[in-house]
Amino acid sequence: MAVIRAAAAGTIGQGVDAYAAAMDGATMPAVRWHARGDVRVEQVPAAPAPGAGEVRVRVAFCGICGSDVHEYLHGPFTIPTRPHPTTGAMAPIVLGHEVSGWVDTVGSGVSGLAVGDVVALNALLPCGRCPQCAAGAPHLCLQLGHIGMSADGGLAEALTVPAAMVVAAPPGMAPQLAALGEPFAVALHALRLAGSPVGRRCTVVGSGTIGLCVALLLVDAGNEVTVLDVAEERLAHAASLGLDARPVDEGVRGGASVVLECSGAAPAVSAAVGLAEPGGTVVLLGLPERPVELDVTDVVLREVHVVGSMSHLADADLAPALAFLARNAELAAKVVTAVVPLDAAVSGGLEALVGSDRARHAKILVAVGA
Numbered sequence: 001m002a003v004i005r006a007a008a009a010g011t012i013g014q015g016v017d018a019y020a021a022a023m024d025g026a027t028m029p030a031v032r033w034h035a036r037g038d039v040r041v042e043q044v045p046a047a048p049a050p051g052a053g054e055v056r057v058r059v060a061f062c063g064i065c066g067s068d069v070h071e072y073l074h075g076p077f078t079i080p081t082r083p084h085p086t087t088g089a090m091a092p093i094v095l096g097h098e099v100s101g102w103v104d105t106v107g108s109g110v111s112g113l114a115v116g117d118v119v120a121l122n123a124l125l126p127c128g129r130c131p132q133c134a135a136g137a138p139h140l141c142l143q144l145g146h147i148g149m150s151a152d153g154g155l156a157e158a159l160t161v162p163a164a165m166v167v168a169a170p171p172g173m174a175p176q177l178a179a180l181g182e183p184f185a186v187a188l189h190a191l192r193l194a195g196s197p198v199g200r201r202c203t204v205v206g207s208g209t210i211g212l213c214v215a216l217l218l219v220d221a222g223n224e225v226t227v228l229d230v231a232e233e234r235l236a237h238a239a240s241l242g243l244d245a246r247p248v249d250e251g252v253r254g255g256a257s258v259v260l261e262c263s264g265a266a267p268a269v270s271a272a273v274g275l276a277e278p279g280g281t282v283v284l285l286g287l288p289e290r291p292v293e294l295d296v297t298d299v300v301l302r303e304v305h306v307v308g309s310m311s312h313l314a315d316a317d318l319a320p321a322l323a324f325l326a327r328n329a330e331l332a333a334k335v336v337t338a339v340v341p342l343d344a345a346v347s348g349g350l351e352a353l354v355g356s357d358r359a360r361h362a363k364i365l366v367a368v369g370a
C-alpha cells in the first residue's frame with residue numbers, strides 16, 4: 001500500500017509534475033508533536049502532490065482527540081520514535097486524525113473522487129499484508145499506522161493519503177460536520193461489537209465526545225440509554241443533547257444489557273462489569289493510563305461478555321457514521337464545544353483539554369481552511 005509522503009520525485013502521478021514543481025520547497029502551517037509536552041505550531045514541508053492511487057486533501061476541520069491529548073501529556077505511545085514499519089515516518093509528526101476537507105488533487109488511477117468534493121478521512125494505514133489485513137480486519141493490522149500518529153495528519157493545511165482512506169461526505173454536508181465522522185465511526189464500531197443493540201437497556205459510562213457519540217447513536221437506534229459521569233459540567237452537556245444523564249453513583253448493578261465504557265477511568269472500567277446484567281455485554285472503548293483490575297469472578301459467574309473496541313473501518317463504520325450525521329446534523333453538531341484556529345490548536349485546543357476547565361469541553365475542532 002502506498003503510504004503518506006510517498007510521493008517523492010519519481011513516484012508522482014502523471015499530470016501533476018508541474019504542480020509538484022510549484023510545491024517544491026513550499027511550506028505550510030501545521031501542528032507537530034516533537035516530544036511529550038512539546039507540540040508546536042510551525043511551518044512544515046507542504047503536502048506532496050499525490051502519487052498513483054493517492055489524493056491530496058485540503059483540510060477544512062480537524063478534531064482534537066483524547067489520544068492527541070494522551071500523546072501530548074504522556075506520550076509517545078503510538079507516535080513512533082524510529083521509522084514506523086508501515087509508513088516509514090517518525091517524530092516529529094503532524095497530529096490530527098479526525099479530518100474533513102476538500103479533494104485538492106487526485107493522483108492517477110483514482111476514480112470516484114473529484115476536485116472540490118467534501119470528504120472525511122479514515123485514519124488507519126494498515127500494512128495490507130498481514131493475516132489480519134488479509135482477513136478483512138485492517139484495524140487490527142499487526143503493523144497498523146494511523147494518520148496524525150505514525151504519519152503526518154490533518155492539523156495542517158493539507159495532507160496526501162491513499163485514496164482508499166478518503167470517504168466522500170453525503171451531498172451538501174458541511175465540512176464542519178464531516179469532521180465528526182471519525183469519532184462517530186469509532187462509536188458505531190463499538191455498537192457493532194455490542195451486537196448493534198436495538199430496544200435494549202444501555203448504559204454509557206463517560207460523557208466525553210465518544211460517550212456522547214455512542215449515546216446519540218444508541219438513542220437513534222431505539223434503545224433506552226442512561227449516560228453516567230462524575231463531572232457535573234459533562235452531565236449538563238449530555239442533558240442538553242436530550243440524554244438521560246446521571247451521576248455515576250446512580251448506575252444500577254445488573255441494570256443494563258449493554259454497557260459501553262467510554263471514560264478510560266480506572267474505577268469506571270472495573271465498575272462497568274457490575275453494571276451489566278447476567279449474560280450482558282460490556283464494550284470497552286476508553287483507554288486507561290495503566291493496567292486496571294477487573295473482578296473476573298463477577299465476569300465468570302454472570303457470563304458477562306467483555307469486548308474491546310478498536311477504532312473503526314472505512315466502509316462499515318465511517319460511511320454509515322456520515323449518513324447518521326447527515327440525518328442528525330443539528331443534534332450531532334452539539335458535541336462540539338469549541339472551534340479554534342490552527343495557530344491556537346495548542347493554546348486553545350490541547351491546553352483547554354488538559355486544564356482545570358477541561359470538563360467544560362467535549363470535541364474541540366480546529367478550523368484549518370474553513
Ligand SMILES: [Zn+2]
Pocket residue numbers: 065066067097098182183
Ligand atoms: Zn480520535
Ligand SMILES: [Zn+2]
Pocket residue numbers: 126127128129130131132133138140141142143144
Ligand atoms: Zn496488516
